[in-house]
Amino acid sequence: MVRTALALVLSLVLTGPAFATQEYSLPTLFDVLGVASDDVLNIRAEPNASAPIVGTLAPDARGIEVVEERRNWGRINTGGGTGWVSMRYLSYRTDVWLPGELPPAFRCLGTEPFWDARREGNDLVLRSPEDQEGDRRPVQAVLDTGVFRSPARVVVAQGMTLFSHPQICSDGMSDRLFGLTATLVLLGDSPRILTGCCLIGP
Structure with a gap:
């Protein structure tokens, strides 16, 4: 079931709405x-x-x-x-969405439950209010669509995959709006899916 959901989300992220070649795509x-x-x-x-x-x-x-x-x-x-x-x-800026890379300040967060995920060095680190040290998983790949400056990304880490797709997103806790939705798939003994938003600004 989890593998089917993972394949479906990956398909939607990497083949979703077509992006025309342009100067920039938001966010x-x-x-x-x-x-x-x-x-x-x-x-x-x-x-x-x-x-x-x-x-x-x-x-x-x-x-x-x-x-x-x-x-x-x-x-x-x-x-x-x-x-x-x-x-x-x-x-x-032309240095934001480079092929196979994440912007330096890229991070994703969610509520119900609260979580925060970001890349730190070679790891994808998942934190929660109960675990400030974080669950560190080695990053195996950062995938992009191949479309010029598309913000869509998939971060594949050991036992954890983060999907980020351009779409207006609310954190449900403030009046802020974000330009990326997040789906975090956690594998292991108790597989689960977390949802939220991503940002690339400081």
Whole structure:
């Protein structure tokens, strides 16, 4: 049963919606560009210039994760919620989704139960409130779709496989929205599946 579910999820992740070749696919990271050194980039509650300001970005801010784009506005997370910034002042990074690799800050998390998974060196480490040291499993492969700059990834570790797929995702605990869904399959004596969201920003 677990192997069938694993094969199905792998098939959906690696052959899911086709990505057209483009400059970037979301989520990805951007740097602020074109804002005066004595100014800030406003984060607004809605994707328009008249919406209330809910935060700001420094003129030299880097590694800003954009999870969604509407009418040349990008949704980012700020504090415990989300907001929108003008894409006119963001420059996308070309070093984020490299073939067979994960962005350095990539991590996934979930609730009910709470869990957190990230790559640390050669290991995929799964932590929970009850196990802060974490369950470390050697990473055997990081798979991608082969589509240019697609964010979809599968991390295969010993007895553990993490599927990450681009889709707007809520952690169920805050107003933040993420650009990647997560499915973590744990094998062994008591196989189980954990679900959640992933992020690539710091």
